[in-house]
Amino acid sequence: MGLLLALALLTTALPPCLAAASTDAQKPLAENDALSAQTEGPVGDDVGAPHGEAEPLVIDERFNPFGGWEIHELANGMRVWIKAWPGAEEVRASLSLPVGADHDPKGLEGLAHYLEHVLFTSVPGQTEAEFKKAVSDRGGTYNGTTGSVSTWYWNQLPVAEWRFGIQWLHDTVFGKEFEAENIRKQLAPILLEGGSQVQPKGFAEFMDSLAKPHWTRLPSWPEREFGLKRDGRSNIGSWESLHKIGPEHVREFYERHYHPNVMRLVVVGDVEPAQTLTYIRELFEAYPRGNDPPTYRRKAQGPERKITAYKWSDRHDAEYKLSFRLHDLSADDYVRAYLFGNLMRLRLTRKLRWGEEKSSYSISLKSSAVYGSRKITLSTNCASERLEDVRQAFADVLQEFKEPSDPVAFDEVRDELIAQLRRSNPTPGALVKNWVETEPLVHPDVFPSMPDVLGLTESLGPPELATWLSRHVRPERMTESIRRPSPIPEAMMVPVVFLSFWIALVVLRRWLVRPVDLRRLRYVRKLRYPPLQWLIGITAWVLALSAIAAMAMFIEARAELLVEHIPSFAVHYSWSTMLEFLHIVAFVLLGTLIPRKVLLFEDQLLLKFWSWRSIRARYDAVDEMRVISLWGLWRDGCWLTMPLSAYLWKPGVYLRHGRFGVLLHTRKPEELAAAVQEGIDRCSPPPCASERSTPLEGVGSPDSEPGAGPLLPDNSSRVG
Known part of the structure; x- marks a missing residue:
């Protein structure tokens, strides 16, 4: 199990609740x-x-x-x-x-x-x-x-x-x-x-x-927030x-x-x-017309509810993001969305960066377009103890624009934006690159002509902006993302992860192991597998591990969406730890499918698997035992035989109960056969240790010992 633990450590990451991810974890798809x-x-x-x-x-x-x-x-x-x-x-x-x-x-x-x-x-x-x-x-x-x-x-x-x-x-x-x-x-x-x-x-x-x-990946942000694929x-x-x-x-x-x-x-x-x-x-003009241009606009159908997502990271600072989902915009709406985002950025910069508290270093603005709709995101990082103040400042500035009361402050940030528009477009090349050669302006169903951005900015007043905000900026189309420092120091995370692994392994061991008296052990041999079977087995093992990892990622990603709205680190961390625990369980259970050793005791034969699991059968349940190859069994019509090794011509020990049998390959099959025959002779009637003999423990008998089972893995119980 040391190898399993090492592999688990390599294939399992820290709990996802500690990732410093944003609400747009995937790369933006906007042009x-x-x-x-x-x-x-x-x-x-x-x-x-x-x-x-x-x-x-x-x-x-x-x-x-x-x-x-x-x-x-x-x-x-x-x-x-x-x-x-x-x-x-x-x-x-x-x-x-x-x-x-x-x-x-x-x-x-x-x-x-x-x-x-x-x-x-x-x-x-x-x-x-x-x-x-x-x-x-x-x-x-x-x-x-x-x-x-x-x-x-x-x-x-x-x-x-x-x-x-x-x-x-x-x-x-x-x-x-x-x-x-x-x-x-x-x-x-x-x-x-x-x-x-x-x-x-x-x-x-x-x-x-x-x-x-691909099926483990979360939907892209246009699909999640606008219903646009x-x-x-x-x-x-x-x-x-x-x-x-x-x-x-x-x-x-x-x-x-x-x-x-x-x-x-x-x-x-x-x-x-x-x-x-x-x-x-x-x-x-001499070139003929062709097909009509493709339609760019699509009807947005995003969630009509305010979303608040909470995350934790190992960074010392906090981060606050506020996003606005703007649906089905006209050309003028696109420009006003640009103006609104930049006015918010400039006003927040004055309040948080240049204010008395110096709560933030900078305000970032990100805007993405998709099929006639837009997403505007304002974000900043701050000291964790100032997070609520920053959050309130965002709400206050938005309210100032919705219910204007200070026209002087509005004129200051608007004039600053006008100056920035002039400075950032001083040449024909800059203007075309920054504005004309962009996704929405290329499409005639959105922009039939070039918008006069500077003129609209100069004529924009507080009442006009407030009216536009009342139509497009609604609470049910807003998303908050809050990232806080993890209350558990980074130095403690590795011990915590190791502890979760150890607990998982202890629980699995208690579940899978059934004690046996090793003083009654008479014979032990490892099972042998041909090189091709080893190669196929390793490949299957890797594929199974990949499937487990993919499923874990799938569950973690969607589970994170379920709990991200809960403002509790304990809930997030417990949920993540539970998912990691299940990941380890699935990983270890892979080892319960691979036979490793055969052990012969005084009264029973035990087949040991990699991950603690064992299955056993009493000697008096064996109806037939002989040394024969798999090809020989097929030639004799014994089709209901499970070969644990893929050797076709090499002889192995064939054990049959009723119609079903199992074929074991070891380095010395004759020696194993002799040891099994000795056990059969020793436990011949009268029943060994004055116990009633059953065909196979755990099968066909309502009062059989719990946990016992036959050699055939598909009908077996876990014993040790």
């Missing part, structure tokens, strides 16, 4: 989101010439980078957004479409990103190097990005090269020649770009997939799926999704809009 402070970045293609160090920019306080957009639609349905930016030294051109990794066919994950690579290299009359070098030689940069539900192609060039920039995007996406050899060549750079994400599955990955099967697949694909992609798949995906009526072309810089639109029409 690069313009209206957020922190987001998950999508997969990008290779970039052109590197940026040099930027010189300090002079910001014109009178210029509104979000206003003055011209929105057009070509005859074939292509949307065109043009923004004149007087004095800008660069022009940013971007072509996007609302198609991404979520549209990859099953089994061909990574196809959308694969096509992105191919489009940069399949330009008629130019090699890949010539096509990309043309941008670099003009002092520009370029990139391609594939997200979950959108793809972008862009370049940034000096103002004098604006025509070339638009032409370059046209040549990137249209007029393609999909040569099979060129398509196959893109596999190598994609695999290198993916790195560890696209490694071939080896033994470690195989074991990981066994220990963490998202695959969460890797944008770049896997080793297996990428090797399945062929030229025909790339062509089919392009022909299905790449049509002008699903695309949006954006040009921002010191350009003349009418002249720019005319040039765009000459290049793009």
Whole structure:
């Protein structure tokens, strides 16, 4: 059992209630989101010439980078957004479409990103190097990005090269020649770009997939909080799926999704809009319409109740998170959600970071979009004794915005936000990257045009924000997550874990062991197994351990959801400890299925298993005993025989009671047979020790001794 304990220690982690996990334990599935402070970045293609160090920019306080957009639609349905930016030294051109990794066919994950690579290299009359070098030689940069539900192609060039920039995007996406050899060549750079994400599955990955099967994973946050399923697949694909992609798949995906009526072309810089639109029409309007763009919006159906989750960790500080689930937003609602989150952040910073108490170091804002809904999360860490004060401060600031009473304080944080908007979008490139090339703005059913974020911020007053909050920010759509320091010091955790293991083992030993008088022991031999059976057995053992680990993870994850709303460390820790206890029980019980030794006593034969369990039978219950191979038994028609070893030709000791038998293999089967025969002779009638003989103890006799059983494991009881 020492080996079992060591393995258990290696395969069992600390109780999950001590993990410093957030309410979004899984990676967010949102795209690069313009209206957020922190987001998950999508997969990008290779970039052109590197940026040099930027010189300090002079910001014109009178210029509104979000206003003055011209929105057009070509005859074939292509949307065109043009923004004149007087004095800008660069022009940013971007072509996007609302198609991404979520549209990859099953089994061909990574196809959308694969096509992105191919489009940069399949330009008629130019090699890949010539096509990309043309941008670099003009002092520009370029990139391609594939997200979950959108793809972008862009370049940034000096103002004098604006025509070339638009032409370059046209040549990137249209007029393609999909040569099979060129398509196959893109596999190598994609695999290198993916790195560890696209490694071939080896033994470690195989074991990981066994220990963490997909059915053990918790639903993603869009499904848990909005009732919206998202695959969460890797944008770049896997080793297996990428090797399945062929030229025909790339062509089919392009022909299905790449049509002008699903695309949006954006040009921002010191350009003349009418002249720019005319040039765009000459290049793009001749291409025919195709399939309608996919619908982005979906109806949110999240839980209509306030959620409060409690967690503990070994950190010295505490953490408080407050999330808002905002359902089914319009374009203006998206912008106001952005403004609300940032106003809360700035106001909380003034109160908690700059206040007298210095309760917090910083306030973090995270915003994620999913199918027309948004989740905004504000969080901060603080001293554990200040946690309730911080929690109250969050509630007070929210109430200040819902019931405004201090317009001066509101104007201060709004003016600070306006200054931040100007500072963070000083150039066409920054504006397009931060706002235009984002998930919700790509989709025409959410944003048919560019929102004037700065104008909406300047015109936003306390009453307007309070009205919006009354419609969208409700208590039943809020989530609190509270993480406290564990009351048990980290140094005590290892002894506590060892103690739980020891208790589990003691309980199991008391349950499985039945005492025997070793003074009556006459003969002991280990059972033998062929090498192939050892290999199969070890493999089965590993698979069983993986299944136990997977089931434990499944139970722990879902059990944690059941108890996370209870603000008691004792409940969380007891629940986690109980789950670990059950994990060890299942682990040890595996050993009760593996026979290890055969022991012969004066009046009985005992079969010992790895984990304490034993089964026994009296000698007078043996109807037949002989030395024979498994092949010989089958040849004689003894099909109801359980061979404990997989030797087919080697002789073993065959013991039969009634129609059923068992075949034991030891190093010296003749010696074992002689010892068994001696016991049979010794216990021949009259019954041994003046006890009534039964066919097999525990079987077929209502008054048989409790815990006794036959040699056959499927009908046996645990004795020792």
